[in-house]
Amino acid sequence: MTPLLDARDVQVRYGSLAALAGVDLSIHDGQRHALIGPNGAGKTTLLNVIAGATRPQRGTVVFGGRDVGRLGPAARARRGINRIHQRPAVFSTLTATENVVVAALPRVIPQRRWRPGGRRRAAQHRAGPLLEQMGLADVASVPAGHLAHGQRRQLEIAMALAGRPRLLLLDEPAAGLSATEVGRLVELLRALPRAVAVLLVEHRLDLVYALADTVTVLRDGQRLAAGTPDEIRTSPLVRQAYADGVA
Amino acid sequence: MRNEVIRWGRGGVAALVLVGLVVAPWVVDDYTTAILARTLALALVGVSVALLTGVAGMPTLGQTAPYAAGAYACAVLGSRISDVGVVQVAVAAGAGAALAALTVPLVVHARGVIVLMITLAVGELVVTVLGRWRSVTGGTDGLAGIPAVRPFWGLPVLATDQARYLYTLVVAATLVGAVLLLLRTRAGLLLRAGRDDETRLRASGHRVPLLVSGAHVAAGAIAGAAGSLLVVAQQYISPADFGFDTSALLLLGVVIGGTASVGGALVGAALVIAARDWLFGVLPGHAPLVLGALFVATVYLLPSGVDRARLRPRPTDVPPVHPDRPAVREHAGAAPELRT
Numbered sequence: 001m002t003p004l005l006d007a008r009d010v011q012v013r014y015g016s017l018a019a020l021a022g023v024d025l026s027i028h029d030g031q032r033h034a035l036i037g038p039n040g041a042g043k044t045t046l047l048n049v050i051a052g053a054t055r056p057q058r059g060t061v062v063f064g065g066r067d068v069g070r071l072g073p074a075a076r077a078r079r080g081i082n083r084i085h086q087r088p089a090v091f092s093t094l095t096a097t098e099n100v101v102v103a104a105l106p107r108v109i110p111q112r113r114w115r116p117g118g119r120r121r122a123a124q125h126r127a128g129p130l131l132e133q134m135g136l137a138d139v140a141s142v143p144a145g146h147l148a149h150g151q152r153r154q155l156e157i158a159m160a161l162a163g164r165p166r167l168l169l170l171d172e173p174a175a176g177l178s179a180t181e182v183g184r185l186v187e188l189l190r191a192l193p194r195a196v197a198v199l200l201v202e203h204r205l206d207l208v209y210a211l212a213d214t215v216t217v218l219r220d221g222q223r224l225a226a227g228t229p230d231e232i233r234t235s236p237l238v239r240q241a242y243a244d245g246v247a
Numbered sequence: 248m249r250n251e252v253i254r255w256g257r258g259g260v261a262a263l264v265l266v267g268l269v270v271a272p273w274v275v276d277d278y279t280t281a282i283l284a285r286t287l288a289l290a291l292v293g294v295s296v297a298l299l300t301g302v303a304g305m306p307t308l309g310q311t312a313p314y315a316a317g318a319y320a321c322a323v324l325g326s327r328i329s330d331v332g333v334v335q336v337a338v339a340a341g342a343g344a345a346l347a348a349l350t351v352p353l354v355v356h357a358r359g360v361i362v363l364m365i366t367l368a369v370g371e372l373v374v375t376v377l378g379r380w381r382s383v384t385g386g387t388d389g390l391a392g393i394p395a396v397r398p399f400w401g402l403p404v405l406a407t408d409q410a411r412y413l414y415t416l417v418v419a420a421t422l423v424g425a426v427l428l429l430l431r432t433r434a435g436l437l438l439r440a441g442r443d444d445e446t447r448l449r450a451s452g453h454r455v456p457l458l459v460s461g462a463h464v465a466a467g468a469i470a471g472a473a474g475s476l477l478v479v480a481q482q483y484i485s486p487a488d489f490g491f492d493t494s495a496l497l498l499l500g501v502v503i504g505g506t507a508s509v510g511g512a513l514v515g516a517a518l519v520i521a522a523r524d525w526l527f528g529v530l531p532g533h534a535p536l537v538l539g540a541l542f543v544a545t546v547y548l549l550p551s552g553v554d555r556a557r558l559r560p561r562p563t564d565v566p567p568v569h570p571d572r573p574a575v576r577e578h579a580g581a582a583p584e585l586r587t
Contacts, residue, residue, distance in 0.1 A: 049449065077452030089450070091443040094436070102440045105433065106452035120433045163452060 002065060004029050004197050005050065005081075005205060012045050012221075014105035019045040019055065021221040023145035026196050034212035035201045036232075041218040044086070045200040047169050050199070051083045052076040053246055065165065078106050080166030084173055088152035088172055092145030096136050097146050098126035109218065123162070130158040131231065134188065150181035154206050161196075168192070170200045174207055186210055209233065261510060267382060268416055272409040275374055279561070281390040284412040284480035286520045287419045291473035292376065294509055295466040296501045301512065302430065303462040304442030305358065308494045309366025310470045312373040313343030313348070315489035317471025319480045323383065332405075335475045336418055340500025344464045351460045358445075359412015364457045370494050375382055377486040389485025396479050405479070411509045417477045426509055429465070438462055499538065 003026040020042045027033045033041045047052035050061060052073040061069050068076055077083075079209055080198055090138040091099050104123035131140050134154040138146060144155055153173060160168055173189070174182050182204070192198065202208050208215060208229070215232040217224040219241045225232060268287075268584055272280045292314045298305045317339030324338050335362065353365050377384045384390065395404040398414055405411045429435055437458055441448045449455050496519050504515020526534035 072449070073446075074449045074452050074454055077450055083449075085450075085451055089447040089449065090441045094440055098436060098440075102436060102453075103450070103451045105437070115552075117432070120436070159451065178273055220288055 001028060004031075004064060005199075006060075006062040006148055007046070007050060007175050008062075009026040010043075010046065010049055010056045010061070011173075012049060012056050012174050014056060015179060018221045020049070021220065022059070023221065023223050025050075025223075027199055029166070030194045032190060032198045032200070034202060034208040034209055034215045034229075035218060036202065036215060037218035037224070041221075042221040043218055044171055045221075046203050046218070047083070047171050047199065047201055049224050050059075050118065050167075050168055051081060060117045072247060077163060080164065082160040082163045082165035082167070083159050083169040084156050084171060086171045086175055088149065088156045089173070090147075090177055093143055095132060095143055096147065096158075097124070097127050097140045099155055100130055100158050100162045104162035107164045114235065126162055127158075130162055131155075133191075134158045135184070150177050150184070153177060153181070153185065154188065161192075165196055166198065167197045170202070173200070174202060174204050182207065210218055257493045257510070265420070266516075269413075272412050277408040277448030280408045280412045281480060282521070282524055284408070284415040284518050285477060286524075287412075287415045288473045288476035288480055289493070290500075290517040291419045291422060291476065292470050292514045293497050293500050293504070295469040295473070296497050296516070297504075297509055298426060298466045298469065299462060300498070300501055301505070301508065302435070302442065303459065304363050304576065305354070305446075305462070306360075306364040306457070306498070307362050307466075308491075308498060309350070309368075309370040309490040310466065310497065311471040311491075311494045311547040312370045313467035314365075314474045314477075315373050315377060315466075315486075317343040317376065317474025318477050318484050318488070319384055319390070319474070320471070321475035321482055322393050324480060325393050325396065326390065330394050330397055330404065331400055332396045332414060332418070332475075332479070335396060335478070335546045336472050338405045339475035339478075340468040340472040341375055343474065344468035346471075347463045347467020348460075351463050354463065355456050355459050364454055367491070367494070368490070370492065374486045374491075376490070384486070387486060389483060391483045391484045393478055393484075395482065411479050415480055418472070418476055420574045422469060424583075426469065430509065434458070445571065447587060495540070496520060499542050503542065 004026070005027040006022065007025045010020050010023045010025075011018070023046060025035075025046065035046065037043055040104050045054060047061075048127065049056050052068070052075070056069075059069075062065060063076070063081060066079075067080065068081075071079070076150055079095060091102060094102065097246060101120065101123040103128045106120060107123040108119055108126060116167055119130060128137075128140075131137050136151060136154055136158065138153060142151060147155065157173075170189075173185060177185060181239060186207060190224070198211070200208065212229055214226065215229055216226040217235075226237050226239055227235070254357040268283075271283055272459065275283070292310055295313075296307060296310050299310070320342035321335045321339040324335055329335065350366075351370050354370070357365060378387045380386070395406055395411070397404045403416050430438075437448065437453060441453075441455060441458055445455055450517050477488065481488075497516055500516030500519035502515070503519060504513065505511030522541070523534055523538060527535055530537060
């Protein structure tokens with residue numbers, strides 16, 4: 001079966017430092033894939049490469065059977081690679097609804113293309129249910145800059161879903177959330193449509209094991225191990241890597 | 248409720264200002280009427296500055312360049328080809344848009360202070376060209392004796408200051424209305440989103456360079472159209488009308504009025520230009536000092552501009568956070584160790 005995402009031999013160097021040294025990663029449709037590893041392992045760099053924010057010096061990124069290596073973040077988003085950032089990235093002066101509308105616009109198809117404003121109306125129709133699903137209906141008309149951190153995170157998930165993603169990149173989505181908010185986040189991520197593949201970068205291993213069906217471990221820019229959560233949990237190699245990384 | 252009151256209040260003030268502007272030529276003398284017409288033209292350039300600075304988040308000191316292109320295109324057209332106002336406005340807007348389009352490659356990937364410097368340089372270059380291209384622009388002497396305009400084919404020419412002022416008012420109001428409508432469209436929403444977070448907008452799949460280019464060209468067209476109004480108001484133009492001091496005053500007016508508001512920018516630019524002209528007579532030689540002090544005071548006391556003063560949402564305007572999600576974050580705790 002052809003993978004949805006196939007990154008091969010990805011190399012990113014910053015001067016003499018190899019952030020990624022020939023990493024391979026494949027993700028299939030609907031897969032929940034987690035990337036873990038100590039700080040500096042290259043997780044976020046790999047996410048950046050897949051999202052198009054960082055261009056690798058070597059390697060290929062194939063998405064949906066097409067080489068997307070030369071495409072920027074906008075073109076990749078239009079092809080279905082959407083991202084949730086480590087710090088919630090929302091449009092602070094726009095209302096929650098407007099945020100979702102903006103995110104939905106590139107991938108909505110208006111019912112009547114010739115009607116002015118049809119695309120925006122279609123995006124508006126998409127925003128309401130998504131805000132409802134994320135528990136943000138009561139703050140739909142509040143500027144995003146006035147929302148609490150956890151609400152902004154939920155809004156960003158709504159925005160990512162509004163773009164009809166085929167692959168959702170989650171960069172430490174639990175960062176800065178309270179225990180209650182993390183619980184809510186897990187519920188929301190578990191409820192994501194199965195058609196959406198997820199690549200999760202997360203330090204909280206309880207969250208990784210709760211959500212992922214495949215885990216890849218990076219260390220020093222290289223793939224150290226890959227397998228199911230159970231395999232990774234019991235891998236002495238991985239435990240050693242974490243012990244070294246924490247130390 | 249409070250927002251409703253504010254909306255009605257602002258609508259009422261706008262209506263009063265509009266009524267005041269309509270009746271002004273019957274209340275003030277011809278000289279003041281001519282000054283008001285010129286101020287309207289400059290205020291319209293202020294709207295184009297606000298579109299770039301406040302709405303799109305790209306501060307500019309170069310809107311005098313498309314303003315000048317529009318004015319000279321209109322003056323040449325009016326002197327040699329057509330005295331029809333609607334044609335002059337269209338040609339001037341086209342000239343402003345064309346000049347803005349030429350400079351798009353310089354600014355489309357730059358941001359912040361770099362845009363300010365590039366646009367400043369473009370503005371100065373245009374003034375230099377205007378001063379040296381004597382065969383077309385009349386050099387530093389400018390173009391004088393530009394024939395009076397007639398709004399449409401078949402209508403009489405506007406021979407009085409009063410008529411020219413009303414023409415200027417109608418064109419300026421129409422263009423401001425068009426800008427306000429534009430801001431309510433998808434393009435307006437995306438411009439505001441880009442001002443907040445351009446990287447996020449790109450990550451959502453939007454073509455940011457295209458959006459930025461469109462904003463520049465649209466702002467250039469508005470400034471160009473304003474140039475045609477200056478020609479109608481003064482019937483004389485020279486490079487001195489488009490110098491750095493005009494750029495700086497426009498940016499000052501837009502900041503004072505509130506960069507994120509077209510109405511605020513309009514009022515701010517008009518106030519600053521009117522204050523300059525008034526102070527020039529009252530305090531000869533000291534007008535820049537007073538304007539500078541006014542700018543510092545405004546930025547310090549009203550950082551969001553006069554338009555947004557006391558209109559910021561109060562915390563009570565924001566609905567309470569969802570009951571099962573505390574507003575005050577608890578400490579998330581350390582990441583758990585790998586389970587053994």
